């Protein structure tokens with residue numbers, strides 16, 4: 001009997017409107033675990049690297065894990081993956097909320113969607129029963145309207161819904177998915193892939209129960225975790241002020257990305273920070289399934305220009321940086337309103353902020369003029385221009401059509417030197433942590449298989465001095481110096497990436513888990529064992545993480561990525577102009593050496609390809625064969 005998981009993976013073919021169920025054996029589950037492991041495995045076996053990301057041959061995967069839905073804070077994340085329309089390579093993006101556990105309780109561990117429906121549809125999964133329903137009445141609705149309509153159509157107020165907004169319908173390559181209005185699979189353009197399949201939403205209701213191998217032990221460990229969350233300082237801070245609490249510290253340290261990554265400090269940061277946030281727009285805390293941290297913020301404002309509605313989720317750190325510091329906007333209600341628009345329209349707020357910052361700098365440099373922007377001025381600091389541009393991008397009209405392609409393609413289309421201001425890695429816009437101030441995070445941006453991704457690795461700053469003790473169980477004993485890049489930093493990144501990767505493999509929220517937050521490595525191993533009944537170890541789990549990373553790497557290699565794609569943005573090879581990090585930068589030649597050192601540690605060749613020995617070590621012998629043209 002399986003514990004922790006259902007042993008069932010739902011397959012949906014939208015072209016033929018048929019469904020079927022895969023039932024992999026226990027060894028398969030113990031090899032791939034969930035999240036990043038499931039996605040790597042299915043992309044390599046089901047998707048030819050040559051497919052058009054927006055064509056019917058691309059496969060959209062929703063992946064829980066063997067522990068999703070267990071009664072612990074943060075055991076609620078699910079990952080979505082496909083070939084990315086933004087990068088042309090491996091895509092994976094996680095969200096918390098309630099959808100993942102609900103899918104498990106409905107009887108499935110994952111969903112694999114192939115083909116394209118000939119007209120809009122939605123999927124209705126009700127305690128194991130699956131229907132592909134007509135969704136034409138939903139097309140054109142925003143995420144809030146879609147959720148309301150699906151509550152009516154299914155007759156279930158408790159239905160959990162993942163949907164796309166108009167941005168996904170219009171195939172914007174950085175369109176996101178949203179579940180229950182407050183939780184997002186933001187990165188890598190999965191909203192566009194879902195839109196290309198004419199799939200507006202997936203509605204799930206599950207009343208099943210998850211069987212645990214050792215229910216008493218699970219209860220005891222869950223209680224321990226809950227108690228620790230109450231006193232563990234990083235969790236206490238998250239409960240009190242959420243991620244807006246990061247703004248002041250990041251700004252003071254000099255790595256709050258400002259004015260399109262030009263500077264590391266924003267003079268208006270205080271207005272975006274937690275104190276002002278809680279004194280002006282904060283309404284209440286929000287949470288996810290079974291989570292006692294409750295880091296989410298809900299906001300409200302009765303303002304005719306920037307009305308804020310509590311139901312739509314308040315801005316978190318990344319949104320405050322994206323639509324605030326990066327655009328030099330210190331008007332908090334405007335930033336929160338811009339975030340609300342992105343949520344309703346289904347745009348990833350990170351890429352949206354980055355593409356607007358790119359346009360503003362191009363405008364200030366004279367590369368874009370009012371002739372390109374319908375007569376509007378779009379300079380840094382202009383909140384109204386930000387709101388206007390979000391709407392134009394979602395509509396794909398005027399300058400919005402150009403920007404809706406993402407910074408890389410927008411710059412290629414504008415020409416005139418615009419690419420100097422288009423900051424992306426592997427085609428994906430960066431999240432808002434200046435790598436010059438935390439160089440391990442910089443390596444994560446360069447080496448993440450999804451392109452610039454801030455959840456590839458833990459942040460260097462948490463492992464200074466005594467902080468390194470959190471990574472002792474992974475064998476890292478030396479404190480980290482955030483601004484330094486040397487061999488020790490490459491080792492920190494190599495091992496830290498594996499520690500952090502546990503959360504992406506098992507679908508755990510980073511804010512509740514290892515290595516920074518309330519979970520510890522030994523307790524996590526005990527927990528996995530109590531849930532699944534497997535006599536497991538940290539070694540076995542980390543092997544799963546490495547297996548997932550290698551599968552993603554092989555997929556990207558097959559899609560044509562080379563070592564030249566493992567790089568940083570131009571600005572980070574230049575000296576930081578001001579602030580506490582003045583003069584900090586990456587040396588391009590040294591950086592290339594650190595990348596090669598990472599390949600060497602990883603058992604990859606000089607071209608960044610995992611060696612046959614590494615594939616065999618990880619039990620990925622089946623990757624030794626060249627892929628066929630179409631799988």
Ligand code: SF4
Nearest residue numbers: 288291293295509511
């Ligand atoms: S810590 Fe925050 S994001 Fe993570 S599960 Fe809890 S409420 Fe959700």
